[in-house]
Amino acid sequence: xxxxxxGVHGVGMTFDGAxxxxxxxxxxxxxxxxxxxxxIVGESGCGKTTLLRIMAGLQRPTTGDVRxxxxxxxxxxPQVCLVFQHYAATLLPWRNALDNVLFGLRPRGAEGRQLRxxxxxxxxxxxxxxxxxxxxxxxxxxxxxxxxxxRALIRRPRVLLSTSRSTPWTSARARPSRSCS
Amino acid sequence: MKGSGxxxxxxxxxxxxxxxxxAASVTRLLNPFYFPPVHQxxxxxxxxxxxGRLATALLTSLGRGFAGFAAAAIxxxxxxxxxxxxxxVRRLIDPIVELLRPLPSPAIIPVAILLLGIxxxxxxxxxxxxxxxxxLLNTIDGVRSVPPALVETARNFGLRYAExxxxxxxxxxxxxIFTGLRISLAVMLILTVVTEMVAGSNGIGFLLLEAxxxxxxxxxxxxxxxxxxxxxxxxxxxxxxxxxxxAWHHAMHKVPTP
Numbered sequence: 001x002x003x004x005x006x007g008v009h010g011v012g013m014t015f016d017g018a019x020x021x022x023x024x025x026x027x028x029x030x031x032x033x034x035x036x037x038x039x040i041v042g043e044s045g046c047g048k049t050t051l052l053r054i055m056a057g058l059q060r061p062t063t064g065d066v067r068x069x070x071x072x073x074x075x076x077x078p079q080v081c082l083v084f085q086h087y088a089a090t091l092l093p094w095r096n097a098l099d100n101v102l103f104g105l106r107p108r109g110a111e112g113r114q115l116r117x118x119x120x121x122x123x124x125x126x127x128x129x130x131x132x133x134x135x136x137x138x139x140x141x142x143x144x145x146x147x148x149x150x151r152a153l154i155r156r157p158r159v160l161l162s163t164s165r166s167t168p169w170t171s172a173r174a175r176p177s178r179s180c181s
Numbered sequence: 182m183k184g185s186g187x188x189x190x191x192x193x194x195x196x197x198x199x200x201x202x203x204a205a206s207v208t209r210l211l212n213p214f215y216f217p218p219v220h221q222x223x224x225x226x227x228x229x230x231x232x233g234r235l236a237t238a239l240l241t242s243l244g245r246g247f248a249g250f251a252a253a254a255i256x257x258x259x260x261x262x263x264x265x266x267x268x269x270v271r272r273l274i275d276p277i278v279e280l281l282r283p284l285p286s287p288a289i290i291p292v293a294i295l296l297l298g299i300x301x302x303x304x305x306x307x308x309x310x311x312x313x314x315x316x317l318l319n320t321i322d323g324v325r326s327v328p329p330a331l332v333e334t335a336r337n338f339g340l341r342y343a344e345x346x347x348x349x350x351x352x353x354x355x356x357x358i359f360t361g362l363r364i365s366l367a368v369m370l371i372l373t374v375v376t377e378m379v380a381g382s383n384g385i386g387f388l389l390l391e392a393x394x395x396x397x398x399x400x401x402x403x404x405x406x407x408x409x410x411x412x413x414x415x416x417x418x419x420x421x422x423x424x425x426x427x428a429w430h431h432a433m434h435k436v437p438t439p
Contacts, residue, residue, distance in 0.1 A: 056337055078339035089328040094352055094429040104338040104348070137433040155338065 004031035006055065006080065006159050010064030013050055024050050025061070032159065049085070052161045056082040068158065081157035087148035091136040097123060097143075098132040101151045115154070122150040217399040226403035234388065235407055242384040243411070245301055246373040249308025253365060257313050258358060261320025262346060265354070271321065278317065286311035286372055290379055299380035308372045312365035319361025323354030356430045359423055366419055370412050385411075 013025040024047040032038050040048050053059045055066050057077040065072045068079055084090050091100050101119040106112070123132050126146040128139075136144050152160055199219050205211040206218040229235040264271040290307055297303040327350050335345040351358075377386025385404060392400035424431065 053333075058333055058336060076336040076339060078337065082333075082337050084330045084334065086328070086330050089330040090334040092331070092349065092352070093433055104335065104340050104344075135429060135432070 003033060005034055005036075005069060006032040007067045007070075008032075008051075008055065008064070009067065011051065011054060011061045011066065012063035013047065013054065013059075014062045025054075027064070029064075049163050052082055052163055055159075056080045056161055058082070078155060079157055080159045080161060081152040081155055083148050083152050083160070083162040085163040087145045088136065088141065090148055091144055091151075093136055096133050096135050097128060097139065097147045100136065100147055101154055103151060105154070119150070119154055122154055123147070126150050214398065217402065221399040222402040222406065225397075225399040226406055229388075229400065229403060229407075235385075235404075238383065238385045238388050238404075239407070239411065242373050242377060242386065245304045245376075245384065246308055246369045248301075249305045249310075249372070250312050250365060250369045252305070252309040253312035253316055254362060256309075257316030257361070257365075258320050258351070261317045261358075262324050262351060262354075264317075265321045265324025265327075266346070266350065278314070282314045282318075286368075287375055287379075290376065294380060303380065304373070304376040304384075307376050308369055311368045311372045315364040315368065316358070316361040319364075320354065320358050323357030323361075324350055326357060327353040356427055359427060363416075363419055363423070366415055367412070370408070370415065374408065 008028055008030050011025055011028040012023070015022045015024060028051060030038075040051065042048050050059065054061045055073075057066070057073040057075050057080065060074070067073065068077060073080065092103060095103065098116070098119055101122065102115060105115055120129070120132060123129055126149065128143060128146055128150070131139060131143060136147065139147065149162075202211070202216065203219040206213045206216050226235070260270075260274070264274055286307060289310065290303075293303045293306050297306055331349055331353060332345060335349045340348070373384070374386035374389070377384035378390045381387050385408060389401060389404040389408070392398070392404060
């Protein structure tokens with residue numbers, strides 16, 4: 001077991017709804033090390049996405065905490081990238097595939113040129129070199145998913161989370177970049 | 182092809198009706214005092230255009246109209262974005278909006294005259310008031326309809342509140358916001374004319390009413406035609422902006438899902 005990069009410690013989550021208090025997660029603990037590939041399996045509605053949202057800092061747990069390299073995550077953490085299952089709804093329809101990959105990175109100047117090159121290289125690795133200028137709605141579901149993945153990978157996250165039931169990682173054209181720990 | 186044929190026929194129908202009006206007026210089938218022949222209306226309009234009366238009046242009116250429209254757009258989109266994002270703000274403004282929205286805007290003209298007088302500021306206020314609600318409500322709807330996953334992704338990537346609002350939420354809501362802007366553009370023209378008719382000494386609404394009161398009936402029709410053309414032109418310009426700004430939105434709904 002390598003050193004823990006992301007540690008989930010005693011995480012619990014309860015929601016107060018119209019039907020009373022609902023416990024989604026209870027005392028979840030595990031560690032993820034560098035280059036670990038972890039699958040969280042469970043039936044629909046058992047709290048997998050809630051757990052991933054907590055791990056990415058998008059939601060605070062009711063109990064316990066999540067630590068990135070020992071530091072508690074208390075706000076959205078760009079180092080822990082989440083690729084949503086509804087990837088099509090996370091791509092900006094007014095930006096082409098390349099600009100979607102660069103979303104939020106402010107590619108300006110020399111650094112910007114380098115970023116654009118990296119984005120193009122990533123799209124190329126995803127088999128989307130010819131589709132960089134196409135808009136998300138001009139791409140198939142699988143292609144949109146790969147754009148969403150490229151957008152996460154270009155940020156070189158230390159942890160990549162995916163709520164997708166079937167990621168395109170197994171495809172020979174779309175291996176996860178080494179930058180993903 | 183069928184569509185363009187229909188359109189040509191539609192313009193032909195307008196031309197036919199104008200010719201019918203001209204013939205009925207010249208032959209006195211219609212009382213030419215109330216319905217002066219079309220050529221006289223055209224000449225009145227042409228004269229008003231030549232001596233600068235029309236341009237001055239239109240510039241004054243559109244200046245007021247756009248001042249009110251711009252204020253309504255800034256406030257409506259600003260408050261609508263906040264209300265769309267935050268339930269608290271929505272609940273806070275909802276009772277006031279629901280009480281004031283159904284109120285016909287001309288009903289507050291007396292209040293506005295009392296407080297602001299009969300000058301441009303009163304007119305701009307009334308126009309802004311009337312334009313505000315369609316923009317506000319459409320912005321709230323548009324912002325609320327933005328897919329939560331889009332906002333979550335922006336948060337996950339570390340974008341700040343304002344950055345998320347301006348680069349994700351508002352662009353995604355633009356198609357619905359534009360619906361509100363388009364409604365308000367029509368409202369703007371209506372209220373510009375109404376306020377100028379109620380109070381004031383310039384603008385196209387004032388000229389129109391003055392022509393009627395001094396029995397210059399051909400002038401009156403001329404100004405009505407000018408207003409119709411302005412309304413048509415404004416809508417065309419808006420559609421051009423819409424096609425440009427929302428090119429992605431229109432293209433998206435044309436492309437069959439691959």
